[in-house]
Amino acid sequence: MNRKLAPPIHAITNLRLPRPVIHTLDNGVTVYETSMGTQDVVRLEIVFYAGRPQEHKHLVSRSTLGLLREGAGPYSAAEIAEILDYYGSSLSTPFNMDSANLVLYALSHQLDKVLPLLVAMLETPAFPAEELDAFIQRNLKLLAEDLSKPDVVAYRQITELIFGPTHPYGYNSWPETYAQLHRDDLVHHFNTLYTCDNCEIFISGKITPEIIALLNRTIGAWNRRGKVTPFVPPPIHTRPEKQWLTKPNGVQSAIRIGRRLFDRRHPDYCGMFVLSTMLGGYFGSRLMANIREEKGYTYNIYSTLDTMRYDGCFYIGTEVGNEFVKDTVQQIYKEIELLRTQPADVEEMEMVRSYLMGSLLTMLDGPFNVGEVVRTMVAEDAPFHFFEDLVATVETISAQQLQELANRYLQPDDLWEVIVG
Amino acid sequence: MITFQRYILDNGLKVLVHEDDSTPMVAVNVLYDVGSRDEAPDKTGFAHLFEHLMFGGSANIPDFDDPIQLAGGENNAFTNTDLTSFYNVLPAQNIETAFWLESDRMLKLRFNKKVLGVQRKVVVEEFKETCLNQPYGDAWHHISDLAYKTHPYRWPTIGLEPSHIEQATLDDVKQFYYAYYRPNNAILVIAGNVKSEEAVRLAEKWFGSIPTGQIPTRHIPVEPPQTEQRRRVLHADVPSDALYLAFHMAPRLAPEFYASDLITDALGNGPSARLFRRLLKEQKLFAHIDCYLSATHDPGLLIIEGKPSEGVSLEQAEALIWQELEQLRTTPLPEVELQKLKNKVESSLVFSELSALNKAINLATFELLGDAALINEEVRFYQNVTTEDMHQVAARLFRPENCSVLHYVAPRPALN
Numbered sequence: 001m002n003r004k005l006a007p008p009i010h011a012i013t014n015l016r017l018p019r020p021v022i023h024t025l026d027n028g029v030t031v032y033e034t035s036m037g038t039q040d041v042v043r044l045e046i047v048f049y050a051g052r053p054q055e056h057k058h059l060v061s062r063s064t065l066g067l068l069r070e071g072a073g074p075y076s077a078a079e080i081a082e083i084l085d086y087y088g089s090s091l092s093t094p095f096n097m098d099s100a101n102l103v104l105y106a107l108s109h110q111l112d113k114v115l116p117l118l119v120a121m122l123e124t125p126a127f128p129a130e131e132l133d134a135f136i137q138r139n140l141k142l143l144a145e146d147l148s149k150p151d152v153v154a155y156r157q158i159t160e161l162i163f164g165p166t167h168p169y170g171y172n173s174w175p176e177t178y179a180q181l182h183r184d185d186l187v188h189h190f191n192t193l194y195t196c197d198n199c200e201i202f203i204s205g206k207i208t209p210e211i212i213a214l215l216n217r218t219i220g221a222w223n224r225r226g227k228v229t230p231f232v233p234p235p236i237h238t239r240p241e242k243q244w245l246t247k248p249n250g251v252q253s254a255i256r257i258g259r260r261l262f263d264r265r266h267p268d269y270c271g272m273f274v275l276s277t278m279l280g281g282y283f284g285s286r287l288m289a290n291i292r293e294e295k296g297y298t299y300n301i302y303s304t305l306d307t308m309r310y311d312g313c314f315y316i317g318t319e320v321g322n323e324f325v326k327d328t329v330q331q332i333y334k335e336i337e338l339l340r341t342q343p344a345d346v347e348e349m350e351m352v353r354s355y356l357m358g359s360l361l362t363m364l365d366g367p368f369n370v371g372e373v374v375r376t377m378v379a380e381d382a383p384f385h386f387f388e389d390l391v392a393t394v395e396t397i398s399a400q401q402l403q404e405l406a407n408r409y410l411q412p413d414d415l416w417e418v419i420v421g
Numbered sequence: 422m423i424t425f426q427r428y429i430l431d432n433g434l435k436v437l438v439h440e441d442d443s444t445p446m447v448a449v450n451v452l453y454d455v456g457s458r459d460e461a462p463d464k465t466g467f468a469h470l471f472e473h474l475m476f477g478g479s480a481n482i483p484d485f486d487d488p489i490q491l492a493g494g495e496n497n498a499f500t501n502t503d504l505t506s507f508y509n510v511l512p513a514q515n516i517e518t519a520f521w522l523e524s525d526r527m528l529k530l531r532f533n534k535k536v537l538g539v540q541r542k543v544v545v546e547e548f549k550e551t552c553l554n555q556p557y558g559d560a561w562h563h564i565s566d567l568a569y570k571t572h573p574y575r576w577p578t579i580g581l582e583p584s585h586i587e588q589a590t591l592d593d594v595k596q597f598y599y600a601y602y603r604p605n606n607a608i609l610v611i612a613g614n615v616k617s618e619e620a621v622r623l624a625e626k627w628f629g630s631i632p633t634g635q636i637p638t639r640h641i642p643v644e645p646p647q648t649e650q651r652r653r654v655l656h657a658d659v660p661s662d663a664l665y666l667a668f669h670m671a672p673r674l675a676p677e678f679y680a681s682d683l684i685t686d687a688l689g690n691g692p693s694a695r696l697f698r699r700l701l702k703e704q705k706l707f708a709h710i711d712c713y714l715s716a717t718h719d720p721g722l723l724i725i726e727g728k729p730s731e732g733v734s735l736e737q738a739e740a741l742i743w744q745e746l747e748q749l750r751t752t753p754l755p756e757v758e759l760q761k762l763k764n765k766v767e768s769s770l771v772f773s774e775l776s777a778l779n780k781a782i783n784l785a786t787f788e789l790l791g792d793a794a795l796i797n798e799e800v801r802f803y804q805n806v807t808t809e810d811m812h813q814v815a816a817r818l819f820r821p822e823n824c825s826v827l828h829y830v831a832p833r834p835a836l837n
Contacts, residue, residue, distance in 0.1 A: 091692075
């Protein structure tokens with residue numbers, strides 16, 4: 001046996017997003033069903049288009065969603081918590097810029113016990129004023145903690161500079177933002193946007209016709225309509241700038257370098273996804289190889305596309321020892337320059353393609369993962385064939401095309417830079 | 422129920438295979454029976470540093486990550502007090518790549534001065550990022566130091582201080598490798614879209630010829646029972662006050678562990694848990710509160726951490742927590758609450774079986790603890806816990822002299 005010889009590698013082929021089965025409930029709500037897997041479990045996600053783009057005041061979207069579980073219909077907040085826990089379910093409200101999402105995980109045979117809670121939250125949430133106050137107090141504490149972390153401060157700052165301080169994707173929360181929140185704001189946000197003509201449901205797991213029928217009997221019987229005005233993204237007039245926010249006493253500094261990009265529907269999105277992966281999207285990426293594995297300046301460095309429904313941005317992030325800041329920044333610009341000036345060699349192209357194909361396959365591993373891809377496509381207004389388009393780009397994009405993209409989008413003068421430390 | 426087959430190669434390597442054809446992937450996990458509890462007190466953090474070095478190339482393969490990525494896979498590793506675990510997830514058709522890579526770095530690592538130099542720096546940056554440059558990032562250092570006086574759990578896996586990592590030499594590396602990274606000190610688990618016969622054939626082919634090693638006998642000092650409460654107050658540059666209470670509890674396999682785990686859930690797991698519901702939601706005296714356990718193989722810790730609301734002092738906050746603990750000591754838990762806790766455990770076990778990687782890591786961990794079949798006994802162990810067990814265990818746990826207390830005092834705003 002020759003241990004120097006790698007076993008043959010078999011390419012991943014025919015990668016395709018399983019299309020969901022689409023149902024319409026009696027109240028007109030669309031349900032996207034992804035049924036696969038072996039475990040009797042359900043993931044149910046309700047997406048309301050009631051995020052930052054739709055709110056009339058900053059932070060209303062997050063606080064309305066956060067308070068839904070604080071009492072609704074016949075249930076007190078404590079009862080909601082008790083019932084969810086008793087049946088081994090969990091309900092979360094993960095942060096999302098563009099929408100308000102309720103995610104319920106349940107054992108299939110217990111779903112009927114917990115769905116009534118969800119219906120009550122959609123019909124008559126209580127929004128107790130004292131709970132809003134407590135929510136604000138807790139969040140002020142969390143904010144103070146976040147503001148003591150250089151990486152969080154750097155992220156807040158660069159997104160605010162890129163989109164502008166009043167833009168839905170750019171604004172940050174401050175104590176004053178919280179101080180302006182009133183119960184009426186939440187009620188208004190809820191009444192106008194948490195309606196059955198402004199939401200979609202995604203269900204995945206081992207889904208039976210009985211489960212769909214159950215959904216229709218419960219959520220399908222809920223009926224509040226609204227009048228949602230389409231969102232027109234405000235114009236953005238920001239210019240790239242560099243900022244260094246000093247933070248005394250830290251042993252590391254956070255670096256963010258990035259720019260505004262675009263949403264998933266842009267023709268260059270898939271190519272930029274590949275380019276960002278090559279630069280800093282996996283362990284073997286250029287930034288990791290240079291700044292961690294060659295120089296040992298950091299535990300982690302990455303680049304990523306942050307994608308929203310109506311826009312997007314690209315950024316590089318890392319935390320490095322204070323003594324390494326200057327050279328790290330130089331090395332980052334050097335790596336970006338290399339992307340612009342030299343096409344990647346065959347070996348690297350092969351590696352990025354293979355890595356990404358594996359990672360796309362992982363996105364289709366199991367009902368919950370597939371369900372989340374389906375949710376992302378619908379909620380970001382991208383067609384299902386986006387997935388296959390991305391696969392095709394990964395398989396066929398050339399080194400020259402990547403170089404062209406780098407020249408189009410990664411000019412140093414177009415990049416924002418924030419250092420905190 | 423997780424079914425698996427077990428084979429032991431002639432060199433002592435334990436091989437477990439779990440077939441799951443509902444996934445296109447396969448997870449390959451190699452666990453080594455060595456953790457930070459096996460370190461010398463003046464060379465702490467070494468087991469974790471060594472984990473980093475395992476990616477620096479082996480006898481026949483210059484780089485570990487490239488081939489895995491070319492095979493469309495991902496890999497990573499973690500070290501804790503009790504074990505070091507390396508895992509690979511890749512498309513099932515490329516499973517052999519993982520066998521090739523993992524066996525070569527078990528056969529012979531490339532001892533490389535440059536790799537050691539760089540990874541020492543990387544780990545020191547990791548130390549800074551997770552412990553020094555985060556508010557409360559050194560909490561685990563203080564808790565371990567307070568709760569353990571003899572047992573090597575007294576230092577965290579990341580190490581006591583960066584200088585221990587900076588001083589690691591190539592000789593230390595070689596010695597550690599030949600002492601612990603041998604087939605008879607390892608467990609190989611393959612879980613996912615693979616047939617047992619194929620997995621065993623590949624295990625035999627790639628790992629079968631790796632020579633056995635002489636594994637040092639473990640002499641870990643037993644932590645003597647704590648007899649009086651230990652307290653530490655830190656005046657630190659943190660955004661708000663915080664407190665931690667750490668109680669000694671049973672080791673992972675002791676019958677008592679299951680009641681302790683359910684007590685932890687009663688206090689801190691889920692929106693209806695006692696501490697969260699009563700102290701944070703109803704009385705609004707905390708901005709954050711949580712309860713969890715270290716679940717170590719030797720006797721571990723049950724930890725409660727909290728941040729009091731504005732205007733609530735650390736002393737008041739601590740007294741409130743003790744009141745809740747006192748209730749568990751004096752009043753038996755209602756049956757319906759115990760049933761709720763058991764339902765939650767059962768549900769989380771079902772959900773944990775959704776991922777092949779999860780199953781691989783859990784099988785390896787239970788095999789290390791003595792028998793992978795224990796993974797299917799867990800539900801029964803939890804189901805057998807009675808309210809009386811809960812009561813007794815709570816009474817043993819929540820004694821003031823069994824507790825270490827850590828307070829962080831934030832700087833007070835200056836008066837104008």
